[in-house]
Amino acid sequence: MEDELINIKTTALSFIWEAEDKKSLEETKLQFLGRSGKLTLAMKELPKLPIERRTEVGRLANEIKITIENALEQKQLDLTSEKTSKIKQSIDVTAPGIEPKIGHMHPISQVLHETIEIFKSLGFQVADGPEIETDHYNFEVLNIPKDHPSRDTQQTLFLDTTDTLYSPGEMLLRTQTSNMQGRIMEKTKPPFRVLVPGKVFRYEEVDASHGFEFWQVEGFMVDKNLSMSNLFATLDYFFKQFFGRDTKVKFVCHNFPFVEPGAEAYISCVVCKGKARLPDGQGCSFCKRTGWVEILGAGMIHPNVLRAVGINPDIWSGFAFGTGLSRMATLKFGMDDLRLLTNPDLRILEQF
Ligand SMILES: [Zn+2]
Structure with a gap:
């Protein structure tokens, strides 16, 4: 069980790391934390464990869930700032504006x-x-x-x-x-x-x-x-x-x-x-x-x-x-x- 949880964590983190946009990040979130997500399903198996192991594995599962959530949140922020910096690169806000042409008499x-x-x-x-x-x-x-x-x-x-x-x-x-x-x-x-x-x-x-x-x-x-x-x-x-x-x-x-x-x-x-x-x-x-x-x-x-x-x-x-x-x-x-x-x-x- 612990191995399965560690495996879920590693896969989820690599998916989050590689996500290129918010859409794929959202899909990763559903894939692991959604109602039928891999971690959610794994946690549903916890009650089946012998009682002496349940607490320990339960804590590990919760830690992994928090790690994945934090990673998702951090990636979300990274993607937003990356987009902003790309816009900043394409627009030089310090550049002088285009001077309007002023006519004069014929x-x-x-x-x-x-x-x-x-x-x-x-x-x-x-x-x-x-x-x-x-x-x-x-x-x-x-x-x-x-x-x-x-x-x-x-x-x-x-x-x-x-x-x-x-x-x-x-x-x-x-x-x-x-x-x-x-x-x-x-x-x-x-x-x-x-x-x-x-x-x-x-x-x-x-x-x-x-x-x-x-x-x-x-x-x-x-x-x-x-x-x-x-x-x-x-x-x-x-x-x-x-x-x-x-x-x-x-x-x-x-x-x-x-x-x-x-x-x-x-x-x-x-x-x-x-x-x-x-x-x-x-x-x-x-x-x-x-x-x-x-x-x-x-x-x-x-x-x-x-x-x-x-x-x-x-x-x-x-x-x-x-x-x-x-x-x-x-x-x-x-x-x-x-x-x-x-x-x-x-x-x-x-x-x-
Ligand atoms: Zn002349």
Whole structure:
């Protein structure tokens, strides 16, 4: 009997030792201590022993039962701490967390906000307007009648007016934010200073310097005794604030139908700083070796435009200017391709 009990103890302890998980430990417990377990059955045999041996064998059986129970309990603890340490090994709780990515404003938005802030400091108000426009506000009111040759330079996207109250060719996607000049001037009494940023659309083939959809900003001011000097001073101040104090600005005569006289503004090249040459002696291709980059069209508002919106050109005068925000962004950030501005790749956008 004692040998059988010792044998049960040895087997049970080896099973417990080898148990790899709680399930096999539970099975071992049932196998030895369960209702039909080996030790339980052996202990049921005790009363059959002669009375003088019963106490001694009974004590041995109890000791073995306690040993097995202790071993089970210890193994249970070992398995739990083993699992915990495995988890600890796979997770380094002291490692720094993953830093969330924080976005920033798109280059166009940065340029837009900066432009608005500069003109606000000069007393300009900001206006918004419709992207779907009538021929009247996009062209007619700006002194560009239907047969005017300058219409050819603005590749217009006309809208299908079938089943609408509008005639064919009457509705279009605005080609310039100047469409707001007429809308604002006919409802506002001068004097005023207004800035109109927004998207414009052209039927253009997309390449490095052209897009079918881009951002413009239009500004105009109407007051008494305004002259080209006021226009030059305003734009010179703006460019120096925007591109830096060293920026040189020059104006060249140019004809636009909605201004008289008209001018184009150039700034000193942002890449070669107006030197037309790069530090390595190579000619600057950005400004085509001229040292200047064209940036903006401007002029004194044509008397016909003022008349068309009910403002007397004998009393009031005004100036207007318009530039591409997309172009300004490429110049500011030194991009060589306009298409980068509409590229959603974060690796590109994170650089600006
Ligand atoms: Zn250059």
